[in-house]
Amino acid sequence: MSEVNPMRPYLGTLVGTKPLATGIRLFQVELNDPEEREKFSVWRPGQFLFFSVLGVGEAPFGFANIPDPQRGPVIEVAINKVGHVTRAIHALPLGATVGIRGPLGNYFPLEELKGQNIVVLGGGIGGAPLRPVIQYILRHRDDYGHLTIIWAARSPDLLVFTDEYDEWRSAPDTEMHVTIDRPAEGWTGNVGLITEILEKVAPSPENATAITCGPPIMIYFVGKTLGKLGFSEDQMLTTLEARMHCGIGKCGRCNLGEKLVCKDGPVFWQSEISTFLESFL
Template sequence: MMKNIYQPYPAKIERIVDETFNIKTYTVKFINGDIAKSFNYKQGQFVEISIPGAGEAPFSITSTPSRPGNLEFTIRKIGRVTTKIFELKEGDLLHIRGPYGNSFPFEEVEGKNLYFIAGGIGLAPLRSVINQAFDHRPRFGEIKILYGAKSPAEFCYREEIPIWKKLPDTEVLLTVDNPDGEWQGNVGVVTTLMDKTKLSPLNSVVYVCGPPVMLKFVMLKLIEMGFKDGDIYVTLERYMQCGVGKCGHCNIGDKFVCVDGPVFSYRDIKVFPERERAV
């Protein structure tokens, strides 16, 4: 983490990839070489990105710690800050502070099967740990990625997914709500994919990210399939604001999502006050 947790540092946009009509992936690099070398993060952590005159917002780091150098963020245009970010071009600057929060378990789950279930832009925070696992492939069992989007045009990482599909002991299943004329895959919500492959609750962990309604039904189905609530992990980044537990925006019960999370096990979430429970 940077020495001053409130100090943002300038970073240059090296590359912009249009993922969908309202989602882009930004590859950035700190201007200060010392900052770039000292910026260490874990899979599942986030940063605050600021634009002078527009404000700041939290974003998951979607690049992976095992591939040092540039940072990557997948951002959906949804408000004032993201609208300003979308106006930036390659070569422009934005400002970053962090990293913050906890991380998805990694070393702790060596030898286990890894299952990833995502909806829409929910694949972005999972991509960090997915690629981390692929970079250390012999240390894990089977890897399965179940990913759903509203339409075929709204999948993120369309160039990367075919590469994942070709990796050993890996299965990638896709589904859409609204197929176009060329779509030949599954149609339905992401939980329908859970019936099309074998997800074993034995020696396995599950990482989940997506819209609240998706999270609710995925969790229910996983528990029904026999998964332990301590083996299911979800990120709740949408609740966050300041990133350091000061503003109180992300307070749930006795937890601050930005400090105690954003990654929680389903066991953690179950004890949240019901009116504030995320899933």
């Protein structure tokens, strides 16, 4: 039964970690078993996994990268130290054995969006599940139109993946805007909420899709602003998070009305969210 037990994690090894922002680190995991590695290597932007510290517990996180043909399927997740599992993850030494379950959930329909202009809006650690979107588009750069990246955080020390901004900015037909909520010492860039800079940048809704991830309240207000700019709810994609214990529609934990974040999501069109019976806020 071990082949098909969805509650049993694959064993992996922590092969790398680096700080991303205050309280947030990137963790790189490689699965131990070559067969399992092969089976696992097909995840898509938007999907998520369960990360176990064996003996402490497991918690769900979005993939922060796409499988890399050069480096092999190293799994990357960005993890904020907020609960008891994440505290244990942050304390792991390199080489530690960890558990991984997944890939789980649906994904951003990037194949369907070919030929379109893409606006990516990430707030705080919400930027992490959007990094695979950016990586995917940059890898298939010719398949997509103009790429606008708007990246936000409460303060400069909470911006994630700062060392990759130059690479993203310099990609063809790509623009990037970074903003922080309030002025901070030494910060010379944009100051203001993500919605303010979004209004200023004012990407055209023409043949475009906006992809947002951040705290629920940000998703709500970014949706309003995109609406003002002429985006319809069928041009807005987002990804939600919820407490969950299985990731496969059994534990009953993550429902918003009849929708299960794990199974029907985590990626949703704004048009779906706005008809949710129960608020995601």
